[in-house]
Amino acid sequence: MPDDKYSPKDSEPKWVQYWESEKIFRFDPKSKSPIYSIDTPPPTVSGKMHIGHAFSYTQQDIVARYKRMRGFNVFYPFGTDDNGLPTERLVEKLKNVKGARMERQEFIRLCEDTLKEIRPGFVSDWKRIGMSCDFDLFYSTINEHCRRISQESFLELHKMGRAYRKDAPALWCPLCATAISQVECEDVEKSSTFNDIMFKVDGKDVIIATTRPEMLPACVAVFAHPDDERYKDMFGKKAKVPLFNHEVPILADARADPTKGTGIVMCCTFGDQTDIAWYLAFNLPLKKAIMPDGKMSELAGRYAGLKIADARKAILEDLKSEGLLVKQKAITHAVKVHERCQTEIEIINSKQWFIKFLDLREDMLRWGAELKWHPDFMRHRYDNWVKGLQWDWLISRQRFFGVPFPVWYCKKCDLPVFADKKKLPVDPLKDSPPAKKCACGSTEFLPEKDVLDTWATSSMTPQIVVQLAPKTLRKKLFPMSLRPQAHEIISFWLFNTLVKSRLHYGVNPWKDVALSGYVTDPLGEKMSKSKGNVVEPQVVLAKFSADAMRFWAGGSKLGEDIPYQEKELVAGDKFVTKLWNAAKFAFMHLECFKEGKVSEIMDKWILSRLSEVIEESTSAFDVYEFSRAKFIIERFFWNDFCDNYLELIKTRLYEPKKPEHKTSAQTALSIVLPALLKLMAPITPFITEELYHKYLHASEKKPSIHVCNWPEPPKKDKTTEEVGKIVVAILSAVRKKKSEMKLSMKSPVKKLVVECKNVEVSCDLNAAIEDLKATCCAEIVEFGKGKEEITTEVKITVEL
């Protein structure tokens, strides 16, 4: 048979197509089975899946497939996250345009068109790794459905007094020209210079250290610690700011650290968060030195229009030439940057929408504690984040491609008017405001141009997916069973979703959360394009197979980061081949067989072992420990089943002494092999589907192995356990002996004397004697006398 090799390259795409056309994973609204609902992460449309995706989505898919076989009606939707800044970036790159320089509606149209173009290819990457989602339960975070839900959420949050608009200092990315939220910042170590600059107080010099001399024009006060003897007599006086010559008060506050710099610090609006605190506490004036585009404002006088970095250079030059720069010291310090573009963040005062939630810290901790975390320690990440919250959630973005705010403002008094809930989704830039008068009597309104933070929408995924199902089912689907996701976005997605669900519905959105780790390069470093250590799943799939990739992904625990090592994929490849061959062998002997009695001891033994394996792997799967389940199944398959059991029964299959000896083996085989395929089906869905259709479809009748029932453990036979262990030990000892003697495993042995050290030879062992003889190619097998405790240690004497 030339074609009896397995070719995943042909087989896998075939099953992807089959599953889709036969709607194998369709969620059945009419089913009476208990529902297991999954809040699938919508991957950000970036053109391509990366290996980290392949890894973590495989892990959640293993869970979904397992639950399905356990009889749950699995609700497993799929969405793409294609709204907001990342999409703008992608489109700008692909189409070589700049959103800010285009007509807004034209850019939005281009984004939509581009998405339409690339989305199918993007989603097919997910299908290719065997995701068993119901792809008809599909959403895109920018479509009408999601816009409506997102806008509805905003309106409700406003109604309950949580959403507010305020002219306030906010984190700002000058490159993206938008406000951003705390979660979008990250810290980067950068080298900088500490500059000692001379201020004048009563004509005397006071030296102030700063890393940001370009903020001088925005200096509104100078602070020192109340107990600082060096500055005590200056409190209440005025300091003259160098170069700009405006006078600012010298104030006392405990937030000034006497040990830092010269102990006296300038307060600018705004250099950092302490500045904001002082600005609010002392009611200081607001001076904007930096404009939203990252350039200096008119306030900076002759430096106006310069970029921040250039202004810093120019101001330092001028300070130096005027003798006002006393000292410079090179330092490295952490700087807040925008995680998407690595641009240093400014704090700029502007009118923004916020969600008030800092008052809920205690509640947030309680809500988090109510979730079941897998692994459990991940809850600390969440707690840590909640405890460190410093800003209300800023949800407005000065961008173009996103969900619009359903808001207009009165032209006269700037009061907002909100869209009618029934009319959602709306786009204020296109749609007219509700036909109402403003409280001030005006009827003229201006549309809000800002869009919502992407997380304001993606934090609604439980509602987004649940509302894809018929109304009658929604109560059963929500709260959902599981949120699987990557651990690095606990503070983004998990946190925001939890908070919104509590605010809107008063309940947690899910019961369990499962956090996947991420994939590093072989040296344990995070993969990134700049390091050039990125491994692409497409390449992995081409070289190995989706099953091999899944075998690798299924081998590591939830929450564990793993280094990508190609050799791990080799193991998966080998497993697939071995399974193929073992199945081929087994079914070759099961053609036209009639089930009979399992009479032989080794057959009882393998069934007993299978029983154990099913029980253990099932309880591992139940707590999301799929890697442990895989370990258990794999060991059983490879050692017990292939290496030992199949060898033991070969002779009985090929040339049985009595027909019932063969029937016994066949019957055991007909139980073990299908069970094995099913146990592995969640992890390696393609090869198991292929084998199911090749050999089992006719008898089992279900359209796919993935909708078959999970195997039931057969009856255990305790008495076979010891015999099994000893027989395996005997085989091993004989193999060792033959190997030492450089003989073939099939070389005949006249008489095999088994000296059992410390082993009680029971009559049960005699029951295995025929299988032993056949497997060892021995004419006679004799057992020595055993004594005392039972171990598996066996001494072998081979007589030729």
Place this chain on the structure above:
RNA sequence: GGGCCCGUGGUCUAGCGGUUAUGACGUCUGCUUCACAGGUAGAAGGUCCCCGGUUCGAAUCCGGGCGGGCCCACCA
């Protein structure tokens, strides 16, 4: 600075109070027409990071180091 995770043969890993410390990859030595050379049998290879403690007994529990990683904070 705070929190969390991790440290087991060359590499990756299982085990988490009593095992001759698991398995894979790699290495070496054999075997080979009857499922599988994409195979099979065997072998070599380990201070279970270090130091204390608890215990009859610790890779496993506790304390303290050292090293790596992640999250958060500070960012005068």
